Amino acid sequence: KQEVTQIPAALSVPEGENLVLNCSFTDSAIYNLQWFRQDPGKGLTSLLLIQSSQREQTSGRLNASLDKSSGRSTLYIAASQPGDSATYLCAGFYNQGGKLIFGQGTELSVKP
Amino acid sequence: EPEVTQTPSHQVTQMGQEVILRCVPISNHLYFYWYRQILGQKVEFLVSFYNNEISEKSEIFDDQFSVERPDGSNFTLKIRSTKLEDSAMYFCASKGSIQPQHFGDGTRLSIL
Numbered sequence: 001k002q003e004v005t006q007i008p009a010a011l012s013v014p015e016g017e018n019l020v021l022n023c024s025f026t027d028s029a030i031y032n033l034q035w036f037r038q039d040p041g042k043g044l045t046s047l048l049l050i051q052s053s054q055r056e057q058t059s060g061r062l063n064a065s066l067d068k069s070s071g072r073s074t075l076y077i078a079a080s081q082p083g084d085s086a087t088y089l090c091a092g093f094y095n096q097g098g099k100l101i102f103g104q105g106t107e108l109s110v111k112p
Numbered sequence: 113e114p115e116v117t118q119t120p121s122h123q124v125t126q127m128g129q130e131v132i133l134r135c136v137p138i139s140n141h142l143y144f145y146w147y148r149q150i151l152g153q154k155v156e157f158l159v160s161f162y163n164n165e166i167s168e169k170s171e172i173f174d175d176q177f178s179v180e181r182p183d184g185s186n187f188t189l190k191i192r193s194t195k196l197e198d199s200a201m202y203f204c205a206s207k208g209s210i211q212p213q214h215f216g217d218g219t220r221l222s223i224l
Contacts, residue, residue, distance in 0.1 A: 036215075041220075044203065045215075049211075051210075097160065098160070099168060100213060104153075104154050105154075
């Protein structure tokens, strides 16, 4: 069964700290992996998409990596800010138009 | 930037009533999806739609659910006879050939 797991479930850090969010998936035949941000009661904002042929993607202070052989992806946030407080979700899909399989998310709180 | 729009943002319905959730995907996208998120739980896949037909559906998507793309722009999810456990946030998403999935802000469905 294809599953996605995120650790930790919640994380609290002081402003300015660099941090890493972890995502693992059971099926290494992953096609692409997508990271999202979700604010409370809101929709999903796509942050980064990593295609299976790539090892990482960067956008501003965010860097996501993908290691298919180990079944892991990480989202690195540099110089965290209180505005980064949200739930971060990773999701994998296994073919071109396929469904996304979501992890349960990591709730991040960045304290001023 | 083009976005996926969903209406209504909040729907309150009596148990047993029919409800239709509406979505306008991004105009040149090819793949369309419905997901739901019960409060405090993972985002779950319901159904995907491509080339005017369902391409995949989950176990959740039983005979009470149906989808339509009636006019080439709208994409609807109908629940025929709602149950209390259908209360959730419902997300529509669309995707082009290689782009990431883009999500709407969701419809919060409350069944009384």
